[in-house]
Amino acid sequence: MTDTNRERDLVLAPNEYAFISDQTKGNINVYVGPYKTSLANTDRPVTFDADSKRFEKKLLEEATQNFTIAPEGWYVVLKNPARDGNQPKTGTTNNLIELNIGRKVNIPGPIFFALWPGQMAKVIPGHDLRSNQYLLVRVYDEDEARKNWKKAVMKTKTNTDGAETSPDDVLGTGEIPELTIGKMLIIKGSNVSFYIPPTGIEVLRDEVGNYVREAVTLERLEYCILLDENGNKRFIQGPAVVFPEPTEDFISKGGLRKFKAIELNEMTGLYIKVIAPYKEGDREYKEGDELFLTGKEQMIYYPRPEHALIKYGNKERHYSLAIPPGEGRYVLNRKTGKIFLVKGPAMFLPDPRELVLVRRILSTKQVQLWFPNNAEALAYNAKLAEMQKKDNNANDYLELPKMEETQIQQSNVANSPSLSNMGEQRHQMRKKEATSKEVASDEFSRDSSYTPPRTLTLDTKYDGAVTIDLWTGYAVLVVSKTGTRKVVAGPQTYLLEYDENLEAVHLSTGTPKTDDNLLKTVYLRVLYNKVSDIVPAETSDFCQVSINLSYRVNFEGEPEKWFNVENYVKFLTDHMRSVIRNAVKKHSVMDFYSKGIDVLRDVILGVATEGNKRPGRTFAENGMRIYDVEILDIALGDANIENLLIAAQQDVVKQNLKLLSEQRRLEFTQQNEIVIRQIAETQSETRQKTVELQKAETNKTLELDLAKIEALTQAEAKKINATLANQGILSQIQNSELQRKKEAEQLLIDVQQQKLAQELQKIAAEVQAVVSKAGAVSPDLIAALQAFGDKALAEKMADSMAPLAILGGKSIAEVFGNLLKGTKLENVLGAGKE
Numbered sequence: 001m002t003d004t005n006r007e008r009d010l011v012l013a014p015n016e017y018a019f020i021s022d023q024t025k026g027n028i029n030v031y032v033g034p035y036k037t038s039l040a041n042t043d044r045p046v047t048f049d050a051d052s053k054r055f056e057k058k059l060l061e062e063a064t065q066n067f068t069i070a071p072e073g074w075y076v077v078l079k080n081p082a083r084d085g086n087q088p089k090t091g092t093t094n095n096l097i098e099l100n101i102g103r104k105v106n107i108p109g110p111i112f113f114a115l116w117p118g119q120m121a122k123v124i125p126g127h128d129l130r131s132n133q134y135l136l137v138r139v140y141d142e143d144e145a146r147k148n149w150k151k152a153v154m155k156t157k158t159n160t161d162g163a164e165t166s167p168d169d170v171l172g173t174g175e176i177p178e179l180t181i182g183k184m185l186i187i188k189g190s191n192v193s194f195y196i197p198p199t200g201i202e203v204l205r206d207e208v209g210n211y212v213r214e215a216v217t218l219e220r221l222e223y224c225i226l227l228d229e230n231g232n233k234r235f236i237q238g239p240a241v242v243f244p245e246p247t248e249d250f251i252s253k254g255g256l257r258k259f260k261a262i263e264l265n266e267m268t269g270l271y272i273k274v275i276a277p278y279k280e281g282d283r284e285y286k287e288g289d290e291l292f293l294t295g296k297e298q299m300i301y302y303p304r305p306e307h308a309l310i311k312y313g314n315k316e317r318h319y320s321l322a323i324p325p326g327e328g329r330y331v332l333n334r335k336t337g338k339i340f341l342v343k344g345p346a347m348f349l350p351d352p353r354e355l356v357l358v359r360r361i362l363s364t365k366q367v368q369l370w371f372p373n374n375a376e377a378l379a380y381n382a383k384l385a386e387m388q389k390k391d392n393n394a395n396d397y398l399e400l401p402k403m404e405e406t407q408i409q410q411s412n413v414a415n416s417p418s419l420s421n422m423g424e425q426r427h428q429m430r431k432k433e434a435t436s437k438e439v440a441s442d443e444f445s446r447d448s449s450y451t452p453p454r455t456l457t458l459d460t461k462y463d464g465a466v467t468i469d470l471w472t473g474y475a476v477l478v479v480s481k482t483g484t485r486k487v488v489a490g491p492q493t494y495l496l497e498y499d500e501n502l503e504a505v506h507l508s509t510g511t512p513k514t515d516d517n518l519l520k521t522v523y524l525r526v527l528y529n530k531v532s533d534i535v536p537a538e539t540s541d542f543c544q545v546s547i548n549l550s551y552r553v554n555f556e557g558e559p560e561k562w563f564n565v566e567n568y569v570k571f572l573t574d575h576m577r578s579v580i581r582n583a584v585k586k587h588s589v590m591d592f593y594s595k596g597i598d599v600l601r602d603v604i605l606g607v608a609t610e611g612n613k614r615p616g617r618t619f620a621e622n623g624m625r626i627y628d629v630e631i632l633d634i635a636l637g638d639a640n641i642e643n644l645l646i647a648a649q650q651d652v653v654k655q656n657l658k659l660l661s662e663q664r665r666l667e668f669t670q671q672n673e674i675v676i677r678q679i680a681e682t683q684s685e686t687r688q689k690t691v692e693l694q695k696a697e698t699n700k701t702l703e704l705d706l707a708k709i710e711a712l713t714q715a716e717a718k719k720i721n722a723t724l725a726n727q728g729i730l731s732q733i734q735n736s737e738l739q740r741k742k743e744a745e746q747l748l749i750d751v752q753q754q755k756l757a758q759e760l761q762k763i764a765a766e767v768q769a770v771v772s773k774a775g776a777v778s779p780d781l782i783a784a785l786q787a788f789g790d791k792a793l794a795e796k797m798a799d800s801m802a803p804l805a806i807l808g809g810k811s812i813a814e815v816f817g818n819l820l821k822g823t824k825l826e827n828v829l830g831a832g833k834e
Contacts, residue, residue, distance in 0.1 A: 008039045008041075009038050010031060010037050010060065014034050015069070016032075016067070017033065017115070018063045020039065020045060021055065023043070027096060028055065029096065030095075030096070032089060032091065032114050045059065045063030046117075070108070070123050073126040074108075075126060076106070077105075077121065077122045078107055079121070080116075080118050088116060106202075127194065127195045129195065129212060130189050133215060135203050136203070137186075137201050138201070139184075139185075141199070142180050142181045142200065143200070145179040145200030148199045148201075149179065153194070157190065184204070184247075190243075216250060217258075218237065222239075223258070226248040228247055229247045234248070261301060262301040263299070263301075264293065264295040266294060267320035267347050270309060271311075272291040272293060273307070273309075274307065277306070285306070318352060322347055323343070329341070329357060330357070330358045331357060332356045470489065470491060470492055470523075473490065473528055474489070474490045474525055475490065475559065478494070478502060478503075479500065479501055479502070485560070486560075489526060504520050505563065506520050506566055507519040507570075508570045512535070513531070518567070529554065532632075533551070535547045535577050539585065539587055540585060541588050545584060546635040547631070550629065550630040550632060551576070551604075552626065552627055552630070553625065555624055556618075561621070561623045562622055562623055572624065576604065601629060601631070604617055
């Protein structure tokens with residue numbers, strides 16, 4: 001068979017089918033597996049393109065298609081079903097039948113079948129619904145929908161009262177809905193947990209292609225808004241699961257459909273415009289009324305259809321302004337034009353319907369007078385004045401920049417109660433859907449630039465009372481008009497009372513310190529202060545020296561004493577000059593020149609105690625303590641003396657260097673000899689170690705030889721013992737063999753004796769017979785015959801006795817003599833021997 005013929009063979013496995021077009025008639029047949037056939041030359045494999053609705057020619061392998069299979073819990077949406085409802089039969093060829101073109105049916109699984117040419121099928125999983133999910137379905141065939149409404153595959157849920165939802169009431173309305181073509185319905189997950197639509201009903205996808213849609217699950221302090229096609233809105237508060245009506249859509253901001261309720265407290269408020277009349281309690285509200293709600297009236301606010309928020313910028317909440325003690329704020333009444341002052345401490349929440357915060361711009365002269373040498377304050381006020389001219393705002397009022405307003409609100413938000421934080425925690429714990437922090441309601445947006453300024457402010461360092469920012473290590477003396485004094489040490493910020501001033505101190509400057517150019521300041525450096533000075537002194541041998549040093553000073557103890565001395569620098573340097581001069585006077589120039597630093601440190605800081613810590617020098621008058629000193633230079637007043645000291649020191653240095661050189665030479669020689677001795681010792685140890693190793697090796701060799709000899713000796717001893725042990729056995733064996741041989745010989749002798757006895761008896765019988773016969777013979781004849789007979793008998797017996805004589809180790813005569821002993825033949829034998 002050729003490849004061409006093989007390619008014309010159509011082999012279909014189970015669950016496979018193919019469309020074959022007869023090119024001569026135009027018919028399209030369905031071949032359903034398991035099936036095998038050979039195609040004619042006029043047969044062409046084709047497939048049906050669902051998009052173009054046309055049959056396309058394909059290769060045989062490409063034309064083979066799988067059955068449409070819907071397992072349990074799935075369903076098939078079949079377009080153009082057969083009129084008789086039957087699908088192609090398996091294992092045969094099916095001719096095309098008439099189809100309901102344009103119709104669509106839903107077939108629940110489990111089911112599998114092949115498609116007729118022109119049919120289209122889509123397998124969709126059944127729709128599992130949680131209690132916060134829903135389906136949006138549409139009636140596409142009202143007759144089929146009415147007929148098959150109860151045939152929907154569904155799993156109903158148990159109601160709150162314990163009864164299951166009726167299959168006829170899947171919408172939760174208590175009755176079968178009116179089913180008209182195009183009508184949309186909501187299948188709620190709270191009523192149905194599983195749903196497969198019947199024929200006539202189709203499930204619509206959402207924007208991202210999902211069949212199952214998410215309802216909005218509202219927690220407490222959450223709400224959502226539904227907008228109907230007629231323009232009406234529904235505001236729903238949590239906790240609730242919100243399902244929209246078929247004509248409603250969720251309003252979203254930033255992609256979020258649920259929003260946090262606005263949490264208010266006594267320091268926040270909402271500015272609201274009434275856009276529709278309504279009645280709440282005994283009060284009626286008209287369209288156009290303005291409300292300002294704060295936490296005093298309502299702690300939690302949910303938007304409602306009749307309200308619209310008025311926002312300035314992007315903020316819907318108005319926050320209180322913190323006014324610290326000693327500061328104040330100017331407030332303008334929009335209705336009367338009166339400006340009044342609100343003093344701190346207070347949290348001030350102005351009603352935006354009437355009150356506006358304002359600020360005052362200082363003139364250049366005022367800034368220079370109140371804040372001397374403060375270029376920043378001058379530049380800031382100049383900028384505000386320029387902005388005021390640009391905006392053409394009268395009465396020296398200036399609008400608050402938007403950025404600054406945002407900063408103020410943010411700073412006040414940080415001080416708001418914990419409801420906001422609780423809402424954020426709930427927002428983080430929510431996994432299904434995030435909640436927008438924006439307010440989703442009708443609103444009016446008002447730009448703050450076209451109306452008189454809403455809020456006027458200046459940075460707090462210019463706005464309120466005089467503020468002193470103290471750095472670390474500095475202190476000021478605050479004096480009030482009532483005579484109260486207190487020392488304030490940094491780091492901290494101190495607000496001056498109205499009647500308080502800072503007392504100034506005067507400090508000597510220059511090196512050495514003098515009173516020619518005093519520094520006036522209110523700031524006292526109380527930590528790690530540094531005071532430099534040059535002290536002239538005279539030694540005991542009347543040589544002038546100049547000491548350049550720097551004191552390290554801290555102020556300790558009671559702060560109230562720190563400002564008791566007006567010029568602590570002068571006080572310190574004068575006292576220490578006296579102490580240092582007295583100490584230098586007790587030493588010669590050469591002695592002081594060589595160890596002056598130690599002398600000065602002992603005098604100034606005290607003698608070092610255990611742990612090399614010096615106590616320092618404390619001044620009880622103002623709590624000042626010198627904790628360290630740096631001796632920068634000691635210079636002699638007479639250059640010649642200084643040169644002599646330098647030359648003497650040079651000689652000492654040369655001698656020391658020479659001594660050090662000799663010492664290093666000595667140390668080198670000592671170390672060299674030590675190394676040589678160590679080398680010799682090491683080599684000797686090596687040789688000794690080698691001998692010990694050789695000795696140990698010889699001992700080991702001897703032990704090995706002895707062990708071998710011992711092993712051979714033991715082996716030989718064992719061999720001899722084995723041989724000795726075998727000798728006894730061999731002796732027993734030999735004795736046994738000799739015994740057996742002896743018994744055999746004895747047996748042989750016994751047999752021979754018996755035979756001999758028999759012969760003797762026979763011979764005796766014969767002799768007796770002869771004697772009887774020769775009784776008549778003469779005695780001489782008898783004697784002769786008897787002698788002849790004895791001789792013959794002796795010869796025969798000698799022949800017979802020869803083997804016995806050999807075995808017994810005796811002669812034949814001896815054996816025979818022993819045998820005939822006591823008989824008459826004994827004499828015959830004896831005569832023969834002679």
